[in-house]
Amino acid sequence: xxxxxxxxxxxxxxxxxxxxxxxxxGLTLVFGVMNLINLSHGSLYMMGAYLAASLQQQTGSFLWxxxxxVPATLAVGMVVEVVTLRKLYDRxxxxxxxxxxxxxxxxxxxxxxxxxxxxxxxxLPEALSHxxxxxxGMRYPAYRLVIIGVGLGVGGLLFWLIHHTRLGMLIRAGASxxxxxxxxxxxxxxxxxxVFGLGAALAGLAGxxxxxxxxIEVGMGEPVLILAFIVVVIGGIGSIKGxxxxxxxxxxxxxxxxxLLPAGVSSMxxxxxxxxxxCWRPKGLFPAHG
Amino acid sequence: MLLEARGLVKHFGAMTATxxxxxxxxxxxxxxxxxxxxxxxxxxxxxxSGELTPxxxxxxxxxxxxxxxxxxxxxxxxxGRVYQLTSIFPDYTVIENMLLAHYSTSGHSFxxxxxxxxxxxxxTHSLEVLDQVGLVERASVAARAxxxxxxxQLELAMMLALRPKLLLLDEPTAGMGIEETERVVGLLxxxxxxxxxxxxxxxxxxxxxxxxxxxxxxxGRVIAEGGVDAIRRDPxxxxxxxxxxxxxx
Amino acid sequence: MKRPLPILLFGLLLLVPLCGEVFYTRLFSRIxxxxxxxxxxxxxxxxxxxxxxxxxxxxxxxxxxxxILSLHGVSSALIxxxxxxxxxxLLALPIGALSLRTxxxxxxxxxxxxxxxxxxxxxxxxxxxxxxxxxxxxxxxxGGWAGLAGHTVYYHVVWGCLxxxxxxxxxxxxxxxxxxxxxxxxxxxxxxxxxxAPFGYKLTCFVIAASIAGLAGALIANEALYVSPSFxxxxxxxxxxxxxxLGGMGTLLGPIxxxxxxxxxxxxxxxFTEHWMIVLGPSLIVVVLYxxxxxxSLLPGRREARxxxx
Numbered sequence: 001x002x003x004x005x006x007x008x009x010x011x012x013x014x015x016x017x018x019x020x021x022x023x024x025x026g027l028t029l030v031f032g033v034m035n036l037i038n039l040s041h042g043s044l045y046m047m048g049a050y051l052a053a054s055l056q057q058q059t060g061s062f063l064w065x066x067x068x069x070v071p072a073t074l075a076v077g078m079v080v081e082v083v084t085l086r087k088l089y090d091r092x093x094x095x096x097x098x099x100x101x102x103x104x105x106x107x108x109x110x111x112x113x114x115x116x117x118x119x120x121x122x123x124l125p126e127a128l129s130h131x132x133x134x135x136x137g138m139r140y141p142a143y144r145l146v147i148i149g150v151g152l153g154v155g156g157l158l159f160w161l162i163h164h165t166r167l168g169m170l171i172r173a174g175a176s177x178x179x180x181x182x183x184x185x186x187x188x189x190x191x192x193x194x195v196f197g198l199g200a201a202l203a204g205l206a207g208x209x210x211x212x213x214x215x216i217e218v219g220m221g222e223p224v225l226i227l228a229f230i231v232v233v234i235g236g237i238g239s240i241k242g243x244x245x246x247x248x249x250x251x252x253x254x255x256x257x258x259x260l261l262p263a264g265v266s267s268m269x270x271x272x273x274x275x276x277x278x279c280w281r282p283k284g285l286f287p288a289h290g
Numbered sequence: 291m292l293l294e295a296r297g298l299v300k301h302f303g304a305m306t307a308t309x310x311x312x313x314x315x316x317x318x319x320x321x322x323x324x325x326x327x328x329x330x331x332x333x334x335x336x337x338x339s340g341e342l343t344p345x346x347x348x349x350x351x352x353x354x355x356x357x358x359x360x361x362x363x364x365x366x367x368x369x370g371r372v373y374q375l376t377s378i379f380p381d382y383t384v385i386e387n388m389l390l391a392h393y394s395t396s397g398h399s400f401x402x403x404x405x406x407x408x409x410x411x412x413x414t415h416s417l418e419v420l421d422q423v424g425l426v427e428r429a430s431v432a433a434r435a436x437x438x439x440x441x442x443q444l445e446l447a448m449m450l451a452l453r454p455k456l457l458l459l460d461e462p463t464a465g466m467g468i469e470e471t472e473r474v475v476g477l478l479x480x481x482x483x484x485x486x487x488x489x490x491x492x493x494x495x496x497x498x499x500x501x502x503x504x505x506x507x508x509x510g511r512v513i514a515e516g517g518v519d520a521i522r523r524d525p526x527x528x529x530x531x532x533x534x535x536x537x538x539x
Numbered sequence: 540m541k542r543p544l545p546i547l548l549f550g551l552l553l554l555v556p557l558c559g560e561v562f563y564t565r566l567f568s569r570i571x572x573x574x575x576x577x578x579x580x581x582x583x584x585x586x587x588x589x590x591x592x593x594x595x596x597x598x599x600x601x602x603x604x605x606x607i608l609s610l611h612g613v614s615s616a617l618i619x620x621x622x623x624x625x626x627x628x629l630l631a632l633p634i635g636a637l638s639l640r641t642x643x644x645x646x647x648x649x650x651x652x653x654x655x656x657x658x659x660x661x662x663x664x665x666x667x668x669x670x671x672x673x674x675x676x677x678x679x680x681x682g683g684w685a686g687l688a689g690h691t692v693y694y695h696v697v698w699g700c701l702x703x704x705x706x707x708x709x710x711x712x713x714x715x716x717x718x719x720x721x722x723x724x725x726x727x728x729x730x731x732x733x734x735x736a737p738f739g740y741k742l743t744c745f746v747i748a749a750s751i752a753g754l755a756g757a758l759i760a761n762e763a764l765y766v767s768p769s770f771x772x773x774x775x776x777x778x779x780x781x782x783x784x785l786g787g788m789g790t791l792l793g794p795i796x797x798x799x800x801x802x803x804x805x806x807x808x809x810x811f812t813e814h815w816m817i818v819l820g821p822s823l824i825v826v827v828l829y830x831x832x833x834x835x836s837l838l839p840g841r842r843e844a845r846x847x848x849x
Contacts, residue, residue: 031644
């Protein structure tokens with residue numbers, strides 16, 4: 001494999017990595033702060049993609065579609081939180097897994113009823129549908145570079161939010177000590193709804209950005225969800241930093257695995273990575289809880 | 291010497307929970323560890339039982355180094371552990387709890403077919419121990435339905451069923467009413483001589499009634515060690531710990 | 540009789556083929572196979588306290604064993620079914636050993652991820668038709684006798700398997716091993732201080748549960764006469780969890796009732812609307828939130844299923 005191809009695949013891996021990070025960030029936050037395993041996180045990814053696709057059809061603009069679909073997914077997330085998930089925070093993980101599994105069934109069927117069973121596609125705007133010359137002899141799709149840029153940007157923003165704002169302080173405090181947050185006079189219910197909405201918006205953003213690359217279809221969130229779980233496990237539950245490092249790692253391993261390994265084995269490279277991590281560090285790279 | 295700890299040190303981040311603690315328990319002796327809250331008594335006990343590994347120092351049991359052995363391995367050598375918070379099997383009946391303890395001393399439990407309660411010898415022995423702690427008439431009650439004091443008695447009975455050489459007791463009378471406390475202290479004093487005990491306890495009356503020797507721990511450090519009377523008279527101890535106890539009497 | 544309910548249930552199941560409709564015979568064959576699958580999960584979930592979201596891996600492994608052996612011309616059930624059980628057990632050994640290094644939420648996600656590896660592996664098995672799966676020409680034979688091809692005969696074989704699994708598991712959970720597993724579920728730290736090393740017992744329970752799931756897999760492949768990656772799909776793991784919870788976990792009759800209730804509900808709902816999942820999903824949430832003790836708690840004179848997980 002020559003250097004150009006290597007670099008191409010590296011960028012592809014990074015692009016998958018930042019998408020996974022957007023998914024995993026929400027999962028790990030919700031887990032770290034509310035102690036909730038949310039299987040339906042993939043449904044929010046799917047909802048983001050479908051909402052953006054519909055909005056693009058209505059408005060005719062890719063940018064408007066994204067700008068409107070993000071708050072829309074945020075709203076969907078908040079409604080889901082208020083209607084069902086809120087009741088699950090003090091339940092055990094088994095209940096959470098079952099109830100959010102029920103949510104997946106619901107969302108998949110809802111999408112099938114509203115948008116039909118056929119896959120949909122999102123068109124890229126003219127400005128992004130070409131390739132750029134990174135250096136002589138290497139062209140790379142502009143849109144994928146945008147994804148990487150947006151992913152890194154959102155990641156940076158999230159890091160700043162968690163570590164340098166009052167909301168972030170509350171989120172971190174909430175992860176370690178609920179009573180303290182309550183004692184600060186903060187309405188913990190509202191905080192939880194906000195955090196969940198934030199995670200939902202990130203998952204939705206990942207979904208809508210994936211729209212033009214992958215087909216938008218029922219159940220599209222589930223493979224991503226499982227990869228995001230692996231990211232969370234490798235990174236350490238509750239850690240944003242861990243989620244980022246692990247997401248890029250998983251993105252790279254998956255991409256290079258597909259290039260370098262025979263077909264049957266390549267899809268397993270991630271899981272082998274995870275198994276190795278488990279032997280080495282059962283609590284993940286950056287365990288947030290002890 | 292039955293149990294000996296030499297120079298135990300345990301850090302949690304910047305905090306030193308145990309600071310070069312040494313102590314020794316003879317066979318059949320009751321040794322109490324006292325100290326104010328946060329003195330590191332439970333941490334010390336955890337290093338003796340194997341839940342925590344000390345950063346420095348060594349633990350010996352019957353002359354053998356056990357510092358790196360796991361909890362089950364130490365239990366198999368004859369170290370029984372009674373927790374500060376009641377630790378039983380709530381879904382099982384009292385006798386089932388006892389059988390579980392009993393079987394842990396008799397070979398492996400990869401036995402898939404024979405009924406759990408079918409061993410008459412095990413039942414008889416379990417009932418004897420229950421009789422000893424005064425729970426025999428509650429044998430077929432689910433453990434979760436017992437009162438708090440009864441659950442502590444059951445826990446003690448389970449430990450006795452292991453026929454340990456040493457019992458590590460973390461506040462066995464915590465959260466008990468006066469009557470229940472008396473019952474447990476009475477039971478422990480009847481056991482005295484049969485089994486050695488390392489006792490962490492807040493109730494000074496219980497300590498002075500039961501203990502042969504006392505180690506006083508403050509901020510993870512041993513500030514005094516000796517017989518009960520010597521400890522009572524020790525000015526450092528009075529200042530650091532017993533001061534308010536004395537004035538309260 | 541001390542336990543009239545299991546006898547009644549198994550007796551009623553014997554009546555199903557008498558109605559003479561192949562549709563019902565096959566439906567209830569499927570229900571009983573899923574009941575075996577659900578019992579196997581309940582062994583580790585309800586008794587062992589291990590919440591696995593990857594149990595379909597072993598179900599699928601059993602099914603694929605039937606498929607792969609049929610490609611090699613091995614069709615005797617006396618070889619194929621034990622092989623299916625063995626393959627599932629061998630697969631469970633490394634998966635269990637790695638997954639059991641973790642607990643709680645990590646365990647759930649890891650079992651899910653491992654099941655996905657197995658799923659992708661089956662997906663890439665070109666010799667078995669890859670993502671489409673493969674058809675089986677006939678059911679397995681017994682010593683050259685092809686009688687299992689008859690749905691009524693096969694129904695009775697499945698019935699016998701379910702009964703054997705039910706009785707075997709009842710024996711197991713009442714044994715010394717079963718009590719140790721339950722003790723670990725209730726209070727793992729205490730088991731350690733009693734001198735039990737939990738890991739070996741949990742792994743053994745994991746492997747036993749997987750083996751029984753492997754048997755269920757072999758049975759479903761024979762019932763449906765095909766194997767496909769859908770047997771390994773993670774929604775299978777979700778479905779079987781739902782059966783256990785719906786029926787009542789920590790009991791052996793519960794998973795049978797749960798399998799029956801879920802598959803019959805699906806059957807009924809799907810006859811009204813193709814979008815029956817839109818009803819099933821929210822009902823599941825309602826069951827989890829408000830009816831956690833399962834169907835078994837509705838039956839008279841039963842010890843209630845436990846509502847707690849770990």
